[in-house]
Amino acid sequence: MQLRKIVFALGILGMSFSLMVKPAEAAQNEAIIINKSNNQLAFYEKGTLVKVLPVATGKTKGLTPEGKFSLVNKVKNRPWYKKNIPGGDPRNPLGARWLGLKVPGDWGHTSGNVYGVHGTNNPSSIGTYASNGCIRMYNKDVIWLYDRADHNIPVYITSASSSFPALAQKYGVAKAKKxxxxxxxxxxxxxxxxxxxxxxxxxxxxxxxxxxxxxxxxxxxxxxxxxxxxxxxxxxxxxxxxxxxxxx
The missing domain is CATH 1.10.101.10 (PGBD-like superfamily/PGBD)
Known part of the structure; x- marks a missing residue:
């Protein structure tokens, strides 16, 4: 009986502690934020803004989805299956790296094979609205990101006019505001x-x-x-x- 009382008391203490945890303490330490309003991508690591890089997004506003997604697969020199072009081929529009996003509602394909952040063989398109929904980057930039972004980190896509520090605070990325x-x-x-x-x-x-x-x-x-x-x-x-x- 005494043991049961101790276990019960510890359980209550644990619940109380969890309720006392501040949102900032539970905030995410690593994240990617993509802003379609200025076609820029921000990478946060350990709660700190590490780098802002230019991107290209969808030709129309609705092509690149907005919301919170997860990075679920990473592929080096992914083939372009639609035209049967192998990875690494200069004709391949997916460039040097592919970081696939899990986007619910993309016709049931949530394994990161439909929407992704990837390189390009058309660098002049970076900074513009040019894709069919994916996020394009310069090959050197996507390689940099590929080497640092872990699987399952959150990827936020928005078209807000807010700055990255403001967006990071909104999304709960620790130390977002310097x-x-x-x-x-x-x-x-x-x-x-x-x-x-x-x-x-x-x-x-x-x-x-x-x-x-x-x-x-x-x-x-x-x-x-x-x-x-x-x-x-x-x-x-x-x-x-x-x-x-x-x-x-």
């Missing part, structure tokens, strides 16, 4: 007409109204900042300007 000198950072290029959380971060850093819209006031502030740092004052917030802003 703070430098009191401000979050961002890893996307911004220019006149850009909108979203990344623009707000930029505006806060420049001490101007943070409305999330890159308009005349933001353009003027960016050019002024670029001139002060000896940069080309083109008003485009690229890698050099971000480094000057955040020291990284």
């Amino acid at each position: 703070v430098v000198a009191g401000y979050e950072t961002f890893n996307v290029n911004l220019k006149y007409g850009s909108k979203g959380d990344a623009v707000k971060i930029l505006q806060k850093k420049l001490s101007i109204t943070a409305d999330g819209s890159f308009g005349p006031q933001t353009l003027k502030a960016v050019k002024k900042f670029q001139k002060s740092k000896g940069l080309v004052a083109d008003g485009i917030v690229g890698p050099k300007t971000r480094k000057a802003l955040f020291g990284k």
